[in-house]
Amino acid sequence: MDDALILWYTKNKRSLPWREPGVTAWGVLVSEIMLQQTPVARVEPIWLEWMARWPVPSGLAAVSQGEVVRAWGKLGYPRRALRLHAAAAEIAAHHNDIVPSDVDTLLALPGIGDYTARAVAAFAYSRRVPVVDTNVRRVVARAVHGAGDAGPASNARDMADVEVLLPAADAEAALMSIALMELGAMVCTARTPRCVDCPIFGSCAWQKAGRPEYTGPAKPVQRFAGTDRQVRGLLLDVLRDTDGPVTRARLDAVWADSGQRDRCLDSLLVDGLLEQTDAGLFALPGEH
DNA sequence: TAGTCGTGGTA
DNA sequence: TTACCAAGACT
Structure with missing residues (x-):
């Protein structure tokens, strides 16, 4: 699927502000934290404000927690704002105000888990590391395993599944990582996948299997009202x-x-x- | 590891 | 309208 998917991405990717040339690793990190469980459309304006106001980690670290929570607005899960503030302070104090490029160093920062650490390494530093989010898990479940959707996450298995899809070279692998995510977000979507627009339609295991329904365990429903x-x-x-x-x-x-x-x-x-x-x-x- | 943690758009 | 869904992390 490699070449077709990367080519599709270069031609069809959304132009998002954190994908613009010149965006720093700090900008990428802020975007990834904000995008956790949060739609792109809601993140965009807040990200732009934050980058104008706090272009480097030490800038964010210099303001109060309350100021950060206020600036977070209604993005949701406001503990992310506190953790990002704490991560900025650590980056400023111990990493010369530069976001680390090493996955393990990133993982040691508050609010940065398996997905975000690898996303920063890949998207900000073009590292060849598997980047597994909900989109990628769905794409792999369908295109590789021929299932209707991804079952429960299994970190080791998911990482191994994606690892074998990555080209050998760092830059190309990073492109593949972002392309897999973009495909899941724009074409291979959860509800109504737009298979007619899919660049890997011809090699998709789910198509070849006759598009079977998802048979795994039901996903827990997150209620909100009254919680x-x-x-x-x-x-x-x-x-x-x-x-x-x-x-x-x-x-x-x-x-x-x-x-x-x-x-x-x-x-x-x-x-x-x-x-x-x-x-x-x-x-x-x-x-x- | 399953539960918890916001918010709002969409079908 | 209700239910699902959206680039997860933490305990």
Whole structure:
């Protein structure tokens, strides 16, 4: 599939700001963190703001946690903002303000797991490393294994599956990695794959098998309404919309169930997304 | 390892 | 409308 897929990518890739020439490894890292479980369209404007405001890790590290959480806006999973802030501080202090290119060094940074470490190594430094995200797992499940969709993630197996697809040369392998992801995002999609537009249609094992349905275990459904995640989001939203510390009463107003409210408020304090002032008010971390 | 952690668009 | 889905990490 190699040549056809890479050629397809070079002709059809989306022009995203973090793919522009001259974007630094820091820019790539910020994009990858923001893109975790988050659609491209929502990330774009925030990424542009962050790059204009904090073009190097030390710039981000210099501002308060609260400022970072505020700038994160409504991207979701705001603990990512705190971890990225902490990673920036480590990069500034221990890596000369340069994002590491080595996978193991990247993995040691907060908020950077298997996917993100390899994505940075491949996309920012053109390293030949398997990059396995949900898109790639789906493409491999179909094109290689002939299944309707990917089953539960299995790190070692998934990495081995992708490893054998990578060309020998670093630069070409990195292109293959991004091409696999782009194919999964734009053509080999979860719901309605656009196989008529697929550059590897002719070699796809799923086509050859007659497009069988997915038979693996059902994927767990993530509910949201009524969960702690919703309540935490509502609580944090009060602080994001306010300049200074707020009263307990302001927070109490966002959710009726006091038990759940208290539990969520406490968890936000534990996570460091909120702080309590000496006067008993609540503030974003560092903003009081 | 299965559960948890936000948010909003889409079919 | 509800349910699924979106470049995961952490515990």
